[in-house]
Amino acid sequence: MAVCVAVIAKENYPLYIRSIxxxxxxxFHYMVHTSLDVVDEKISAMGKALVDQRELYLGLLYPTEDYxxxxxxxxxxxxxxxxxxxxxTALRDNEIRSMFRKLHNSYTxxxxxxxxxxxxxxxxxxxxxxxxxxxxxxxx
Amino acid sequence: MEAAAGGGCGSxxxxxxxxxxxxxxxELFARCAGxxxxxxxxxxxxxxxxxxxxxxxxxxxxxDLFRASQLPAETLHQITELxxxxxxxxxxxTQFYIALKLIAAAQSGLPVRIESLKCELPLPRFMMSKTDAxxxxxxxxxxxxxxxxxxxxxxxxxxxKRMDDEDKQETQSPTMSPLASPPSSPPHYQRVPLSHGxxxxxxxxEQMHPAPYEARQPLVQPEGPSSGAPGAKPPRHQxxxxxxxxxxxxxxxxxxxxxxxxxxxxxxxxxxxxxQFRSLQPDPSSFISGSVAKNFFTKSKLSIPELSYxxxxxxxxxxxxxxLPEFCAAFHLIVARKNGYPLPEGLPPTLQPEYLQAAFPxxxxxxxxxDSYSESMPANQQPRDLxxxxxxxxxxxxxxxxxxxDVTSDDKQALKSxxxxxxxxxxxxxxxxxxxxxxxxxxPRSRSYSSTSIEEAMKRGEDPPTPPPRPQKTHSRASxxxxxxxxxxxxxxxxxxLLPPPPALPPRPCPSQSEQASEAEIHPQLNRAPSQAAxxxxxKKDIPYSQPPSKPIRRKLxxxxxxxESQEPSSTxxxxxxxxxxxxxTAVQKQSSKQKKAIQTAIRKNKEANxxxxxxxxxxxxxxxxxxxxRIALENQLEQLRPVTVL
Numbered sequence: 001m002a003v004c005v006a007v008i009a010k011e012n013y014p015l016y017i018r019s020i021x022x023x024x025x026x027x028f029h030y031m032v033h034t035s036l037d038v039v040d041e042k043i044s045a046m047g048k049a050l051v052d053q054r055e056l057y058l059g060l061l062y063p064t065e066d067y068x069x070x071x072x073x074x075x076x077x078x079x080x081x082x083x084x085x086x087x088x089t090a091l092r093d094n095e096i097r098s099m100f101r102k103l104h105n106s107y108t109x110x111x112x113x114x115x116x117x118x119x120x121x122x123x124x125x126x127x128x129x130x131x132x133x134x135x136x137x138x139x140x
Numbered sequence: 141m142e143a144a145a146g147g148g149c150g151s152x153x154x155x156x157x158x159x160x161x162x163x164x165x166x167e168l169f170a171r172c173a174g175x176x177x178x179x180x181x182x183x184x185x186x187x188x189x190x191x192x193x194x195x196x197x198x199x200x201x202x203x204d205l206f207r208a209s210q211l212p213a214e215t216l217h218q219i220t221e222l223x224x225x226x227x228x229x230x231x232x233x234t235q236f237y238i239a240l241k242l243i244a245a246a247q248s249g250l251p252v253r254i255e256s257l258k259c260e261l262p263l264p265r266f267m268m269s270k271t272d273a274x275x276x277x278x279x280x281x282x283x284x285x286x287x288x289x290x291x292x293x294x295x296x297x298x299x300x301k302r303m304d305d306e307d308k309q310e311t312q313s314p315t316m317s318p319l320a321s322p323p324s325s326p327p328h329y330q331r332v333p334l335s336h337g338x339x340x341x342x343x344x345x346e347q348m349h350p351a352p353y354e355a356r357q358p359l360v361q362p363e364g365p366s367s368g369a370p371g372a373k374p375p376r377h378q379x380x381x382x383x384x385x386x387x388x389x390x391x392x393x394x395x396x397x398x399x400x401x402x403x404x405x406x407x408x409x410x411x412x413x414x415x416q417f418r419s420l421q422p423d424p425s426s427f428i429s430g431s432v433a434k435n436f437f438t439k440s441k442l443s444i445p446e447l448s449y450x451x452x453x454x455x456x457x458x459x460x461x462x463x464l465p466e467f468c469a470a471f472h473l474i475v476a477r478k479n480g481y482p483l484p485e486g487l488p489p490t491l492q493p494e495y496l497q498a499a500f501p502x503x504x505x506x507x508x509x510x511d512s513y514s515e516s517m518p519a520n521q522q523p524r525d526l527x528x529x530x531x532x533x534x535x536x537x538x539x540x541x542x543x544x545x546d547v548t549s550d551d552k553q554a555l556k557s558x559x560x561x562x563x564x565x566x567x568x569x570x571x572x573x574x575x576x577x578x579x580x581x582x583x584p585r586s587r588s589y590s591s592t593s594i595e596e597a598m599k600r601g602e603d604p605p606t607p608p609p610r611p612q613k614t615h616s617r618a619s620x621x622x623x624x625x626x627x628x629x630x631x632x633x634x635x636x637x638l639l640p641p642p643p644a645l646p647p648r649p650c651p652s653q654s655e656q657a658s659e660a661e662i663h664p665q666l667n668r669a670p671s672q673a674a675x676x677x678x679x680k681k682d683i684p685y686s687q688p689p690s691k692p693i694r695r696k697l698x699x700x701x702x703x704x705e706s707q708e709p710s711s712t713x714x715x716x717x718x719x720x721x722x723x724x725x726t727a728v729q730k731q732s733s734k735q736k737k738a739i740q741t742a743i744r745k746n747k748e749a750n751x752x753x754x755x756x757x758x759x760x761x762x763x764x765x766x767x768x769x770x771r772i773a774l775e776n777q778l779e780q781l782r783p784v785t786v787l
Binding site for chain 1: 430431433434437444445447448449451452455458459460485
């Protein structure tokens with residue numbers, strides 16, 4: 001389903017970014033980058049007073065002709081961005097939510113690893129990689 | 141008799157084959173060569189053995205043998221290339237032996253390389269035991285449990301020769317049946333520590349045809365563990381026998397036949413891990429937090445990504461903390477990695493927390509391990525088998541504490557003793573040897589001073605479970621040596637409180653060694669102790685230099701464990717010390733050497749603490765300078781601005 005999955009740190013640098021069509025990766029990187037503005041916009045709109053009640057799932061950030069970009073923010077301002085192929089008919093919102101939940105769980109597991117320093121690239125966690133692969137390969 | 145032919149054949153290959161290996165390989169070679177040339181059927185074994193020297197093994201049986209080793213095809217191709225068969229165009233004894241060794245290496249998970257062969261002496265044994273171990277999966281105690289081991293061996297040989305004919309000679313099998321029938325009783329043994337020679341025979345047969353055992357089963361079972369069973373190649377008889385036993389064993393011991401040899405934890409390893417766990421976390425049923433575990437595992441000097449991956453594998457519930465089985469699994473993975481095993485893709489079944497909890501309810505079960513020698517006691521057998529297997533297979537794992545070495549020798553003794561006697565005698569022997577092993581295990585301290593193994597001596601000095609007292613526990617910074625000596629036997633626990641928790645200690649076994657030596661000289665009053673300690677410490681000095689790097693790391697791990705650990709070992713030492721008092725002068729010697737070691741370790745720790753503090757000091761000085769400079773700059777700015785404002 002997803003063609004690109006990215007985990008962005010609080011300071012807006014990527015902790016993990018991976019896309020399926022490995023050619024033309026730059027396009028996806030750019031899309032993720034531009035989506036960060038939208039994420040920030042949504043966060044600031046919602047979270048002025050009630051940060052705690054802000055929902056984690058941000059929903060569709062913006063659609064392009066080929067792709068749709070969804071966002072998700074954790075309480076520690078770590079953002080998950082997912083780019084989905086528009087041609088995938090009716091990927092329901094629930095499915096996107098469940099994918100983000102899985103991402104969040106895997107991310108938490110990575111954080112639990114004491115050998116992972118928060119702020120590092122998530123490169124050594126095979127569990128995380130396999131989970132992301134499963135999400136991406138579902139489509140392909 | 142075997143040895144002669146084995147020796148003759150063994151002289152060819154450039155490898156160093158031990159006697160057992162030679163026997164096994166020569167048998168296999170004879171079989172392959174004989175099969176090719178329609179060699180002697182039931183001829184005397186000597187004649188058969190004489191053949192290999194002059195004959196090459198045909199490609200057909202050799203290929204079958206290799207395939208029977210259950211290695212993937214590309215591995216077998218690799219092995220074939222490496223052993224040089226393609227180079228010379230045939231499987232001469234040299235190539236054959238090399239190939240067998242490579243097969244053993246591949247089966248044990250080591251990369252198939254020439255280096256695997258050329259490794260130093262311990263390794264061939266490793267290979268051999270690995271092969272045996274692999275075989276033992278299917279080798280029920282038939283070898284071991286046989287009432288008459290030697291006649292069994294002879295019939296085995298006859299069977300081998302029979303295989304050459306590739307016929308279904310029933311004549312031999314009945315011969316074997318009565319002999320082999322006793323073994324039917326201990327089929328539940330997973331890994332009976334059979335004599336190496338016997339196990340090697342078994343292993344050779346195992347390697348031949350593990351596949352068709354299902355077909356053999358109905359045949360085999362009625363016949364018992366006899367070779368019997370017509371049809372198919374004679375090797376299959378053995379394989380089927382063995383496999384049938386393994387299958388029979390399976391219900392008894394569902395855990396024993398995992399083919400992941402390096403991932404089993406032996407009893408000693410388990411104890412070692414548990415002690416380490418206790419050093420980090422006194423309550424064995426509680427967790428070790430992530431940061432504590434991280435510090436501990438970082439000392440193993442593995443790379444962070446590898447440690448991160450090991451953590452991922454072992455922290456099954458992903459809670460950021462390690463319970464005791466998780467900790468043991470992680471530790472075991474680290475040890476295996478340090479010894480060259482590639483990390484597995486997933487947690488091996490023998491390292492799963494449930495398995496570990498089930499398999500090792502209690503750390504100390506040496507007695508039970510040996511009790512079940514001829515009975516089916518799966519739970520007990522598991523650790524014992526694990527014990528045996530692991531001991532043989534990890535013999536050269538330097539990280540393991542001394543008991544591993546001693547127990548390995550115990551194993552050998554047990555093996556030999558059992559091999560030489562009938563089953564009833566085996567039974568009696570086993571308890572005897574087991575008791576020996578038990579006593580040895582229970583009194584590692586007695587071994588520490590008598591052991592000649594370098595690893596043992598080194599580990600002794602560092603090992604918590606062993607009498608040589610954990611050094612760090614009883615040492616205060618500036619306390620006089622007299623005080624230490626006085627306190628150590630009586631109040632080690634309080635002493636540990638005086639110990640400043642050492643910060644991360646850099647690996648420096650060498651200075652510690654020199655420390656120990658100097659300490660040894662300082663105490664003339666400990667007449668015997670100094671000499672002993674001096675003897676042991678120079679030995680220890682040599683140890684780190686001559687041993688693989690894992691050893692110094694292990695030493696470092698030990699002394700670096702912080703204060704909580706010191707309390708644990710101190711109590712252990714206290715107990716050990718009290719237990720030793722039974723033997724007067726040995727106790728005195730041990731205590732004094734323990735004290736010396738304690739002193740030496742304390743000195744080492746203090747030095748390391750000093751170094752860290754010095755570094756910290758220099759860093760702070762640096763910061764102070766920078767802050768001063770900033771202040772000066774700001775004051776300058778203020779000066780410049782002031783006239784402006786005034787104006």
